[in-house]
Amino acid sequence: MMKNFSLTLQSANEISSYIAEDHLCSHELEIINEMLVAIENSDTKSLEYFNQFGETLRHIHMNVHAHREGLKFGFTEIAFDRYGWLKRPCFLETEKLAFGVTAGYNQPSSLTIGMGPNGKWTYSLNYSFGTAGGGWALSVFDKPYTCRSGALTAGLNDLKNRFTAVLGNIDTTNYKQPLITKTLADIAAYQHAQVQLSLF
Structure with a gap:
């Protein structure tokens, strides 16, 4: 160097x-x-x-x-x-949503969205399948979206796809199926509620 x-x-x-x-x-x-x-x-x-x-x-x-x-x-x-x-830099208007909250597991998965000073949004995920998982913090290296709903929808779909991909995984040590199904159910319920809100 x-x-x-x-x-x-x-x-x-x-x-x-x-x-x-x-x-x-x-x-x-x-x-x-x-x-x-x-x-x-x-x-x-x-x-x-x-x-x-x-x-x-x-x-x-x-x-x-x-x-x-x-x-x-x-x-x-x-x-x-x-x-x-x-x-x-610190993003503005940050919101954090939790999914897969159960009594048996300490760490639910979460989706965080945030907005930059110019009104562009992005998202980050922290996801737990049981023992396995991953995630990242809000970052300027993430994809920008023109509106809150765009970032929220993309984040929900990303999280849903990650959990759908491990649904039924035979490695039940790292991929706790009760937690995975609960998280997917929470995501589906949230998406349904968002659709209902859009009707009013």
Whole structure:
């Protein structure tokens, strides 16, 4: 990792070495290639833009990517934590819904939706099949939706599909069928209630 790195018109060789030494994904390469184009064009204004995102090349391209993803939701602030990474923005109007609440299991599954400053919504899931499960927090890397109902519907369908996929799984240690059927029933009941509300 480069220490106290600053992009200049003479940084092309350092960037090329970084590309050769690291296994970069497509969006990382795109951002780094933007830097190389800026150097080739002597575009010091673009280099100043990139330099505000960190003191190592890795910090710069990862923070630029995170910032651009945040812009999709209207998050414009550029602020860093003590480790030099872009701070996670806080979504507005967050709502959390729980499914599969039973007396025998401690952790129900949940769907959380949230809105960015520009009115775009997204969702996150935390799901428990018993012992197995997974999830993630609300993030600017998630898909943006134009309205609350769009994010809610997508999240409910995602959660429903995950539980439907393990319905009847013979591994009853990791996939507790009573919990799975209860969660699916809760999702169906919630979706039915939403349809009923839309009729009024």
